[in-house]
Amino acid sequence: MNRPTILTGDRTTGPLHIGHYAGSLANRLRYQDSHEQFLLLADTQALTDNANDPEKVRRSVMEVALDYLAVGIDPCRTTICLQSHLPALAELSMLYLNFVTVARLERNLTIKDEIRVRGFGRDIP
Structure with missing residues (x-):
């Protein structure tokens, strides 16, 4: 059976x-x-605004995973994966970093708002 694919997740910043x-x-x-x-x-992504407390991110991985299981996410029917353990994601990110300019990022409304809310200015992590 050819089922549609969903990729989603959560930054591991707390329960x-x-x-x-x-x-x-x-x-x-x-x-x-x-x-x-x-x-x-998304533990790697969580480090973008928690770089000063990587232990918090590390602890939160288990909390979020347990929360998934507690609400009924079944690992036999849904794949749960840890971002930092998927080297292909880091490789793809590196490729994108070489193609996407800050000016282009700033034209994306979602990213533009994120830059403003987090006060990054021109220092986008």
């Missing part, structure tokens, strides 16, 4: 909460049987 359930986890549960689903524990 999940009811807002995560209402906003995304309930859908992830619903799609376990109808989609090929991959949930990314």
Whole structure:
């Protein structure tokens, strides 16, 4: 059976909460049987604004993984993966870094807002 693929996940910056359930986890549960689903524990991405506390990110990996299991994510039906253990993602990011300029990033509304909210200015990590 050719099922649609979903790749989504969460930055590992702390335990999940009811807002995560209402906003995304309930859908992830619903799609376990109808989609090929991959949930990314985004620990590398979490370091972008937690570089001063990598231990927090490390601890949060287990918290988020346990939260997935607690709400009913079944690792037999949904693949849960750790970003830092997927070298291909780092390689792809390096390629993108060579092709995408800061000016182009600033034209993307989502990224532009993220830059503003986090106060990065021109020092985008």
